Amino acid sequence: MATRSRSSATSRKKPSGKSSTAKSSTAKRSTAGKTPARRKSASGGKSASKSSPAGFDKDEDLKAYRDMLLIRRFEEKAGQMYGMGLIGGFCHLYIGQEAVVIGMQGAIEDGDQVVTGYRDHGHMLATGMDPKGVMAELTGREGGYSKGKGGSMHMFSVEKNFYGGHGIVGAPVPIGTGLAFSNQYNRTDRVCLTYFGDGAANQGQVYESFNMAELWQLPVVYVIENNQYAMGTSVARASAQTDLSKRGTSFNIPGEQVDGMDVRAVREAGRKAVEWCRAGKGPYLLEMMTYRYRGHSMSDPAKYRAKEEVNKMRSEHDPIEQVRKRLIEQHKLSEDELKSIDKDIKKTVNEAAEFAQSSPEPDPSELWTDVVELSEGA
Amino acid sequence: MSIKVTMPALSPTMEEGTLAKWHVKEGDTISSGDVIAEIETDKATMEVEAADDGTVAKIVVPEGTENVKVNEVIALLAGEGEDTDSVSEEKPEASAPQPAEDADEDADEEETSGEDEKAPAPPAVKVASDPELPEGTEFEEQTVREALRDAMAEEMRRDERVFVMGEEVAQYEGAYKVTQGLLAEFGDRRVVDTPITEHGFAGLGVGAAMAGLRPIVEFMTFNFAMQAMDHLINSAAKTRYMSGGQMSCPIVFRGPNGPAARVGAQHSQDYASWYSHIPGLIVIAPYSAADAKGLLKAAIRDPNPIIFLENEVLYGKSFDVPQLDDYTLPIGKARVMKQGSDVTLVSYSHGITYCLDAMAKLEEEGIDAELIDLRTIRPLDIDTVIESVKKTNRVVTVDETWPHCGVGAEIAAQVQAKAFDYLDAPILRVTQKDVPMPYAANLEKLALPSADEVIEAVKTVCYR
Numbered sequence: 134m135a136t137r138s139r140s141s142a143t144s145r146k147k148p149s150g151k152s153s154t155a156k157s158s159t160a161k162r163s164t165a166g167k168t169p170a171r172r173k174s175a176s177g178g179k180s181a182s183k184s185s186p187a188g189f190d191k192d193e194d195l196k197a198y199r200d201m202l203l204i205r206r207f208e209e210k211a212g213q214m215y216g217m218g219l220i221g222g223f224c225h226l227y228i229g230q231e232a233v234v235i236g237m238q239g240a241i242e243d244g245d246q247v248v249t250g251y252r253d254h255g256h257m258l259a260t261g262m263d264p265k266g267v268m269a270e271l272t273g274r275e276g277g278y279s280k281g282k283g284g285s286m287h288m289f290s291v292e293k294n295f296y297g298g299h300g301i302v303g304a305p306v307p308i309g310t311g312l313a314f315s316n317q318y319n320r321t322d323r324v325c326l327t328y329f330g331d332g333a334a335n336q337g338q339v340y341e342s343f344n345m346a347e348l349w350q351l352p353v354v355y356v357i358e359n360n361q362y363a364m365g366t367s368v369a370r371a372s373a374q375t376d377l378s379k380r381g382t383s384f385n386i387p388g389e390q391v392d393g394m395d396v397r398a399v400r401e402a403g404r405k406a407v408e409w410c411r412a413g414k415g416p417y418l419l420e421m422m423t424y425r426y427r428g429h430s431m432s433d434p435a436k437y438r439a440k441e442e443v444n445k446m447r448s449e450h451d452p453i454e455q456v457r458k459r460l461i462e463q464h465k466l467s468e469d470e471l472k473s474i475d476k477d478i479k480k481t482v483n484e485a486a487e488f489a490q491s492s493p494e495p496d497p498s499e500l501w502t503d504v505v506e507l508s509e510g511a
Numbered sequence: 512m513s514i515k516v517t518m519p520a521l522s523p524t525m526e527e528g529t530l531a532k533w534h535v536k537e538g539d540t541i542s543s544g545d546v547i548a549e550i551e552t553d554k555a556t557m558e559v560e561a562a563d564d565g566t567v568a569k570i571v572v573p574e575g576t577e578n579v580k581v582n583e584v585i586a587l588l589a590g591e592g593e594d595t596d597s598v599s600e601e602k603p604e605a606s607a608p609q610p611a612e613d614a615d616e617d618a619d620e621e622e623t624s625g626e627d628e629k630a631p632a633p634p635a636v637k638v639a640s641d642p643e644l645p646e647g648t649e650f651e652e653q654t655v656r657e658a659l660r661d662a663m664a665e666e667m668r669r670d671e672r673v674f675v676m677g678e679e680v681a682q683y684e685g686a687y688k689v690t691q692g693l694l695a696e697f698g699d700r701r702v703v704d705t706p707i708t709e710h711g712f713a714g715l716g717v718g719a720a721m722a723g724l725r726p727i728v729e730f731m732t733f734n735f736a737m738q739a740m741d742h743l744i745n746s747a748a749k750t751r752y753m754s755g756g757q758m759s760c761p762i763v764f765r766g767p768n769g770p771a772a773r774v775g776a777q778h779s780q781d782y783a784s785w786y787s788h789i790p791g792l793i794v795i796a797p798y799s800a801a802d803a804k805g806l807l808k809a810a811i812r813d814p815n816p817i818i819f820l821e822n823e824v825l826y827g828k829s830f831d832v833p834q835l836d837d838y839t840l841p842i843g844k845a846r847v848m849k850q851g852s853d854v855t856l857v858s859y860s861h862g863i864t865y866c867l868d869a870m871a872k873l874e875e876e877g878i879d880a881e882l883i884d885l886r887t888i889r890p891l892d893i894d895t896v897i898e899s900v901k902k903t904n905r906v907v908t909v910d911e912t913w914p915h916c917g918v919g920a921e922i923a924a925q926v927q928a929k930a931f932d933y934l935d936a937p938i939l940r941v942t943q944k945d946v947p948m949p950y951a952a953n954l955e956k957l958a959l960p961s962a963d964e965v966i967e968a969v970k971t972v973c974y975r
Contacts, residue, residue, distance in 0.1 A: 205544075206543070209543055209544060209560070209562050210562060212560065212562070213519070213562035215519075215520070216517070216518075216519025216520055216521070216559075216581075217517060217519070217520070217581075217582055218520050218523075218581060218582065221523045222523060228544075246722070248718070277755070278754075278755065278757070279753055279754050279755035279757065280755035280756070281755075282752055282753065282755050283753040283754060283755060287749075287753035287754070288754070289750075289753075289754040289757050289758045290757070291757055291758060296718070296721055296722075296758070297750075297753075297754075297758075298753075299745075299746070300745070301741055301745050301746075304714060304741060304742065304745065304746055306714070307710070307711050307712070307713070307714025307715045307717070307718065307742065308714050308715075308717055308718035308721065308742075308746060309718060310711075310714070310715050310718060311714065311715035311716060311717060311718020311719040311720075311721070311722070312718045312719070312721065312722050313718075314715055314718065314719050314724075315718070315719045315722035315723065315724050316722075318674065318700065318719070318724060319724075337710065338710045338711050338714060341706075341708040341710055341711025341712075342711050342714070342715065344706055344708065344711070345705065345706065345708065345711060345712065345715060348706070426544075428557075431521060431522070432521050432522040432554075432555070432557075434555040434556060434557050434558075436555075497628060497630070497631050498631055500630060500631060501631065501633050501634055502756065503751050503752045503754075503755060503756035504751065504752055504790050504791055505751065505790075505791060505793060505815045506751065506759065506814040506815055507634075507636060
């Protein structure tokens with residue numbers, strides 16, 4: 134891993150007589166000044182109207198298809214298992230938003246960090262965490278990532294640089310900013326992807342974080358997953374400024390809206406943002422226009438939106454169908470080839486589900502472990 | 512083998528529901544994700560999505576059926592290449608779905624486990640005693656403020672991962688001058704002035720700690736940490752447990768705590784009991800400069816999130832501090848400050864001053880009190896207290912928390928449970944009065960604990 138000596142490690146603070154802050158803010162302004170792509174007011178949801186992103190080659194589309202399908206099938210299975218009483222408590226499914234994490238994951242490198250809120254299964258699978266371990270955590274079993282002690286909202290992987298999995302709306306934002314702080318402190322060129330939703334975007338700590346991130350030029354990409362509903366409250370009913378890409382404007386954080394249903398658009402915007410951060414120019418904000426097909430959690434009947442709205446998104450903007458169509462039409466894949474991929478994914482998910490049911494519950498002695506690390510003190 | 516569609520649960524508490532409507536009929540081809548039915552519970556109507564691809568071979572439970580039990584087979588699907596006719600002949604009851612059985616068993620197990628299985632006992636915590644000071648150790652008189660500064664500076668020299676952040680910690684050198692000189696020695700990479708944004712920088716510190724750094728986050732006072740409470744408790748304290756031990760959060764939150772002088776209700780509060788309530792946190796509240804130094808150094812090295820409660824009134828007080836290259840103390844160990852035989856006083860931080868004043872007068876009256884400085888509030892060194900109670904048979908707790916669910920309340924509960932037979936008198940508490948701190952000088956004095964109140968409590972438990 135390349136360690137770049139960061140001149141901005143000192144520009145974090147404003148040493149008297151240094152002009153580093155001025156320099157970087159000039160660089161920023163040229164982008165920040167640009168009007169973010171305006172959203173079309175399509176009924177049933179908004180989507181960013183950008184010129185179409187660079188296409189994926191066959192391998193890229195194949196990988197995106199596999200990765201997104203894994204999340205889709207995993208979540209469907211989780212929903213099913215919840216229905217059977219195998220998964221308890223809260224269970225927030227990611228179905229519909231797959232292009233966001235898969236596109237962003239394609240924009241980062243090994244060693245970059247990821248942190249998110251409670252709708253987190255997709256992020257974990259995207260970072261390469263084992264579906265078995267994730268599913269077994271959902272069922273509260275010993276084989277889960279947190280030995281069954283965390284649950285759906287609380288999983289971590291040091292190995293995959295996944296820092297949770299946080300159940301409190303808005304909390305991952307300063308945490309992700311802190312991960313970025315550590316990158317700068319350690320003089321690495323790592324970047325932290327900090328995901329949060331349109332609901333979290335109204336939390337005060339988000340703006341406290343924005344302020345410090347820009348003030349100290351921290352390498353953090355803030356990814357707002359705007360799925361248009363904070364539980365049952367639409368963005369318009371909760372936000373004075375509904376263009377969330379502008380939420381960093383008063384901190385001079387450049388932001389843009391991205392079609393979060395198109396994995397190509399996500400990766401392209403993600404690469405640009407990550408490059409910006411890696412170059413030491415400070416934080417970057419991406420508003421992913423996306424959509425969740427399911428309710429907020431398993432017990433949400435989603436009566437706050439019209440069925441037509443959901444159906445329209447599913448039939449016209451589905452992130453996986455878009456890629457599937459390209460695979461058939463542009464890359465000339467046969468139905469059989471696609472079926473074989475589907476079969477593979479299904480197998481992986483079924484194995485995860487089986488593991489999640491056969492793995493034993495944690496030993497009662499686990500009740501008392503991992504509270505604090507006991508040490509001799511002195 | 513057919514694929515069974517079962518009655519789903521829509522919440523952890525749902526046991527049965529009404530199958531309100533079928534959106535598919537026998538012979539229809541469906542794919543995973545299709546809405547195939549609607550079910551009703553007392554709370555809501557929900558759509559049922561297919562989890563598999565296939566052809567509907569048989570609708571087992573017709574629409575309109577009430578009280579359909581969760582996990583009952585409601586339809587059968589024929590998978591690819593299967594004959595729907597043969598599938599529809601299958602008897603769903605006879606071949607109840609595998610996962611459903613598992614679920615039932617699990618549910619049963621859980622029920623029994625709830626009744627039969629006892630929670631295992633918590634592990635015993637062994638804490639080392641204070642290290643013996645080498646012969647010939649020299650002492651230097653230092654204020655608590657200087658001792659804290661030295662502790663941080665020494666640990667920063669020792670470990671590159673340690674840094675200090677907070678409001679006014681760098682250029683201003685600390686609102687209470689605890690970080691004096693640190694910026695000059697370590698530079699602005701490691702001594703970081705923050706905006707006034709407690710919630711934000713506490714969370715930022717947590718993220719940095721999770722990434723492997725060793726942040727010392729200073730709150731100008733712990734009153735302001737209320738703004739950051741969520742990160743202290745939900746993000747810092749619970750991370751190790753929630754991650755199954757995979758991820759830790761080695762961070763020190765420190766700053767002045769407890770009533771100062773004439774600063775009114777919002778700036779006069781001892782938070783020891785608040786933080787001590789939380790599993791996953793360690794709470795330290797030293798009295799002397801030597802303890803402040805030894806414990807802060809240990810805290811910075813400790814792998815857990817630590818709440819380090821200082822006291823503004825004590826900052827300027829001087830004590831002898833051993834001049835050793837590396838003076839650390841065990842976390843979780845109380846100190847018997849003075850041996851005595853008639854009554855045990857249990858206190859910490861600024862509470863100790865009331866005890867010392869009281870003890871001088873009590874001695875004149877022939878009452879020999881033993882004084883225990885808890886130093887660490889969580890984990891609580893109750894063993895040292897119990898040992899003392901076995902000798903004195905009487906306890907008075909002295910602290911500046913409020914009485915309701917305060918630190919004294921916890922000590923009283925534990926002592927009566929563990930040493931009931933040794934007690935010759937009820938346990939009494941001297942605390943801050945159960946009111947917000949008044950500003951007026953006379954009322955403030957009345958609201959705080961006092962040496963006189965300690966004396967009165969001691970006499971009461973000694974029946975004198």
